[in-house]
Amino acid sequence: MSITEILFWFLSVLAVGGAMLLVASKNPVHSILYLIITFFAVSGHYILLNAQFLAIVNIIVYAGAIMVLFLFVVMLMNLNADSEPPQKNRLLLYSGTIAGCCLLLVLVAALKQSSTTSQLVEMGGGDAGLIKNLGMALFSDYVFPFEISSVLFLSAMIGAVVISKKEA
């Protein structure tokens, strides 16, 4: 096994394991910390694919800003076993299980159908993920979607400000 493969498997186990623990852990703060581990593992995958910019932006935005806000809110609300008693509603439990199984079925079916899954992604090759090429692509070929999404972000930001103003 080459180093790349070892890294790939290590990161994959880390990502999937982190995601499992995120769902399984009882304490919401621990859940968030597991999610941060998952984000780091995903960033590691991006680096293996030579997409450095995506990797570091994933860390800055998701692990560095959004997760801090999550942590912030959870810590402020002080969620724990006393304030959140375990789910007792049988109907909810059954419906949740069935819904989860349906999702699994759909995912497995989709993966079986698609033909590209049998091809391995080319590791470390290509420089499309380097910041220069990415910037060129974003501001020439994809400039319209880029601007549209920036308008979306702006409107979301203004919306947040308006909502917080109403409360005061």
Place this chain on the structure above:
Amino acid sequence: MLLSIELALILEKLALIVVVVMSSLLIAMYATFAERKVAAIMQDRRGPNRAGPFGILQPVADGLKLFFKEEIIPNLSSKFLFILGPCLAMLTAMMTGAVIPWGDKVHFFDRDIPLQIADINIGILYVFGVVSMGVYGIMIGSWASNNKFSLMGGLRAASQIISYELAMGISLIALLMTTGTLSLKEIVEQQQESWYSWNIIKQPLGFLIFLICAFAECNRTPFDLPEAENELIGGYHTEYSSMKLGFFLFAEYINMFLSSAVMVSLFFGGYDIPFLNDAAFAEKIGINWMALLHAGMFLLKAASFLFLFMWVRWTIPRFRYDQLMNLGWKVLIPLALINMLVTGAFILLQQNNWHF
């Protein structure tokens, strides 16, 4: 194979990492001593002068004292996270050093060894990512100690760092527009020509914003609300004792040193020696001696920033919380945006040969 790296490179980088980590620890150690001396001079006192000549063994004595104190882990805290907090604070503080070019290169054993651990083409974004990780140490530690005042300190730290990161990022965008690269090595190399090619000349306002944000990111006075002892008993490290407390305090000094290093390489020419033709002088005395001079110059510049950090701490009182938020969101971010727009307009004009 993608990651087949030769042994010599690994050894070279390993040696470099050890040197950088050790020297930042040493510098942070003596920064604590310098802080007390500077405070003493400003308050017309003598400062620590008992341990060793002029008290230069004082940091060693402080370290030993912290190591020998009793470890206390609160009963109702989550122990793993309680220990993880200071570890994370130290780790993220040390990580920034990896992308800073401490000097040009040295020539040993027929190899050119660049004095930079990793020259990645997203250098400055890496610094940013590490800085945004830095808040986790404080937040996790403060939450895990199961103390209201600690938690308040941690939340203050988080909101402060997130708020000032925005203005810092926007002021950096203006700088990156003029340099056209994210690699710290290239940014430093662009400033080698002479002292007026330093980025501080091109981006004075950007530098000022960056400096203020760096103060806030390091939790230094006037932005040290997370550890406002008269409001929060002790701040985020109320429950900590012994070396775990020491790690938190020490991480602050390492952060200070490394953010000084980042500011030097971004705005003050990095290892460039002003009023000296570096290339010609390097031929006269050899590359290795030149690298030593460069590293010395870099440390000198960083040390003057460290002094600025201390100077401000012992001169300016702490902000109130609403003042802090107002400064961040209503003054610095609009200023940084204006700076960015003006810079963009200038660059466009320049590319158009100064015609509208």
